Amino acid sequence: xxxxxxQRFGSDAPLRLKSGVTLPAFELVYETYxxxxxxxxxxxxxxxxxxxxxxxxxxxxxxxxEIGWWDNLIGPGKPLDTRRFFVVGVxxxxxxxxxxxxxxxxxxxxxxxxxxxxxxxVEDWVQAQARLADHLGIETWAAVVGGSLGGMQALExxxxxxxxxxxxxxxxxxxxxxxxxIAFNEVARQAILSDTNxxxxxYAEYGVVPSNGLRLARMIGHITYLSDSQMGDKFGRQLSKGxxxxxxxxxxxxxxxxxxxxxxxSAFFDAxxxxxxxxxLDYFDPAYDHDGDLSAALASARADFLIxxxxxxxxxxxxxxxxxxxxxxxxxxxxSYANVDCDAGHDSFLLADPHYHAVLRAYFENIRL
Amino acid sequence: MNIHKLSxxxxxxxxxxxxxxxxxxxxxxxxxxxxxxxxxxxxxxxxRVEGCGVxxxxxSVLQCVRxxxxxxxxxxxxxxxxxxxxxxxxxxxxxxxxAMHATERILAEMLRVAGEAVVSFPNFAYRTNRSAVAxxxxxxxxxxxxxxxxxxxxRFFTLVDFEALCDQLGIEIREKLAFDETGRxxxxxPNLNGSLAFYLLGRRPE
Numbered sequence: 001x002x003x004x005x006x007q008r009f010g011s012d013a014p015l016r017l018k019s020g021v022t023l024p025a026f027e028l029v030y031e032t033y034x035x036x037x038x039x040x041x042x043x044x045x046x047x048x049x050x051x052x053x054x055x056x057x058x059x060x061x062x063x064x065x066e067i068g069w070w071d072n073l074i075g076p077g078k079p080l081d082t083r084r085f086f087v088v089g090v091x092x093x094x095x096x097x098x099x100x101x102x103x104x105x106x107x108x109x110x111x112x113x114x115x116x117x118x119x120x121x122v123e124d125w126v127q128a129q130a131r132l133a134d135h136l137g138i139e140t141w142a143a144v145v146g147g148s149l150g151g152m153q154a155l156e157x158x159x160x161x162x163x164x165x166x167x168x169x170x171x172x173x174x175x176x177x178x179x180x181x182i183a184f185n186e187v188a189r190q191a192i193l194s195d196t197n198x199x200x201x202x203y204a205e206y207g208v209v210p211s212n213g214l215r216l217a218r219m220i221g222h223i224t225y226l227s228d229s230q231m232g233d234k235f236g237r238q239l240s241k242g243x244x245x246x247x248x249x250x251x252x253x254x255x256x257x258x259x260x261x262x263x264x265x266s267a268f269f270d271a272x273x274x275x276x277x278x279x280x281l282d283y284f285d286p287a288y289d290h291d292g293d294l295s296a297a298l299a300s301a302r303a304d305f306l307i308x309x310x311x312x313x314x315x316x317x318x319x320x321x322x323x324x325x326x327x328x329x330x331x332x333x334x335x336s337y338a339n340v341d342c343d344a345g346h347d348s349f350l351l352a353d354p355h356y357h358a359v360l361r362a363y364f365e366n367i368r369l
Numbered sequence: 370m371n372i373h374k375l376s377x378x379x380x381x382x383x384x385x386x387x388x389x390x391x392x393x394x395x396x397x398x399x400x401x402x403x404x405x406x407x408x409x410x411x412x413x414x415x416x417r418v419e420g421c422g423v424x425x426x427x428x429s430v431l432q433c434v435r436x437x438x439x440x441x442x443x444x445x446x447x448x449x450x451x452x453x454x455x456x457x458x459x460x461x462x463x464x465x466x467x468a469m470h471a472t473e474r475i476l477a478e479m480l481r482v483a484g485e486a487v488v489s490f491p492n493f494a495y496r497t498n499r500s501a502v503a504x505x506x507x508x509x510x511x512x513x514x515x516x517x518x519x520x521x522x523x524r525f526f527t528l529v530d531f532e533a534l535c536d537q538l539g540i541e542i543r544e545k546l547a548f549d550e551t552g553r554x555x556x557x558x559p560n561l562n563g564s565l566a567f568y569l570l571g572r573r574p575e
Contacts, residue, residue, distance in 0.1 A: 326451035329453070336439050339443075
């Protein structure tokens with residue numbers, strides 16, 4: 001993809017959030033790849049998941065080592081081919097990569113929002129993304145694409161703005177979290193909230209970060225992204241020093257791996273963003289306002305859908321994707337569904353499994369511009 | 370015409386034409402075990418049907434997506450419980466029923482989710498199959514092109530067996546066509562002279 005430059009979009013119109021709070025103005029940081037065609041029919045929005053951001057592919061000039069998180073999918077000649085499509089990546093509201101969020105300065109106080117930043121939910125992200133689409137002159141997306149929480153945003157687009165997208169590609173998604181999903185999120189939140197450096201979310205004012213809590217939160221989350229068999233293959237009971245140490249230091253390789261993942265993550269991610277994003281996951285349930293009837297929630301959708309799940313994903317299992325599929329079928333939508341046999345659990349959606357990418361490539365190639 | 374000599378594509382076309390003849394234009398059609406989606410593509414191009422394929426093989430699913438055919442990668446052995454009653458005009462199962470275990474359930478489910486069903490299958494009692502068995506061998510023919518040890522088929526049945534099951538399940542046979550292995554329609558003793566059978570089925574009025 002080469003070198004890309006992040007851009008900023010500012011909206012001065014107030015945004016009423018689902019929680020009832022109004023955000024007077026906001027900024028979003030985004031990147032684009034490829035060229036918007038004359039009829040503006042080739043734009044694809046890629047929505048990110050919990051820890052993702054606007055930097056989908058390529059590198060930026062000031063950070064040549066930081067390759068975009070979906071670089072294996074997006075670029076010239078790749079399944080989402082930027083020679084054909086104009087691809088947009090955006091850091092969501094409440095994020096910590098430059099869009100308005102807990103790290104931003106609260107104009108009312110002149111200090112960082114921290115914990116005072118309102119809860120932003122999937123519906124709010126999509127509203128903000130629609131403002132960006134207006135700004136870019138994109139009336140209708142050729143497709144809105146996302147994995148996991150990104151897939152939930154793609155579904156929300158289809159329900160909220162049915163005339164503004166032609167295809168939804170929702171990968172490893174779910175129509176709502178299970179009790180178990182919420183439980184894992186709650187443990188992650190408690191890890192952050194109980195960190196002595198959290199200071200009620202105003203840690204920035206104390207010049208500290210609740211990195212221990214964030215580290216634990218990431219470790220817990222990470223377990224749910226992987227499959228048991230893949231962890232077994234990758235680590236098994238391998239020992240870091242070749243023998244039992246009979247101590248609480250790192251002894252099993254899997255411990256070393258999780259600690260490394262947790263530390264790496266806590267060094268750059270914002271704890272308040274993590275908290276609000278897990279709440280966005282928990283509260284997403286479009287069927288809630290329709291007596292639990294998902295097909296009623298999806299009745300407004302007009303797009304065509306590709307739903308993809310992974311056989312070893314136990315976080316958002318294939319059965320959850322099939323709930324979406326059959327709710328769409330009830331609404332007579334055009335739907336394709338692939339259940340990809342990939343060993344890597346929920347995180348499979350980020351990998352370049354050949355069959356998975358072949359399905360995406362074929363679907364994108366058949367999108368008429 | 371000798372269907373032995375037809376290419377795979379021409380052979381498919383032969384089957385498709387027979388099925389298409391029972392599908393009115395513009396219908397909603399469910400194709401169970403839809404393979405590469407060629408039938409649904411054909412029906413969409415010739416009859417403007419709104420099609421949905423169901424297929425379990427990943428490579429076939431990919432081929433359907435390439436074909437621009439809507440496909441759901443779902444195991445129909447578990448039933449069609451996600452599909453609503455009468456959400457399709459026709460449900461088709463083309464030369465795939467013999468490869469499934471849940472025969473009764475699939476037939477019943479097809480006529481729950483669709484107004485009519487189209488079923489095609491190879492006839493195990495076809496003349497050459499009988500003579501193969503008479504000589505002490507499992508039959509291998511253009512319509513049963515597998516050796517016994519690598520066949521995907523798990524149900525071995527004949528026209529009369531199938532009709533008896535339909536009767537037992539309250540399924541009405543609305544039309545029936547049988548062809549010998551040269552592709553010629555047979556009406557005289559189809560259970561002996563038919564290699565491939567096509568049925569149009571509906572629910573028997575209560």
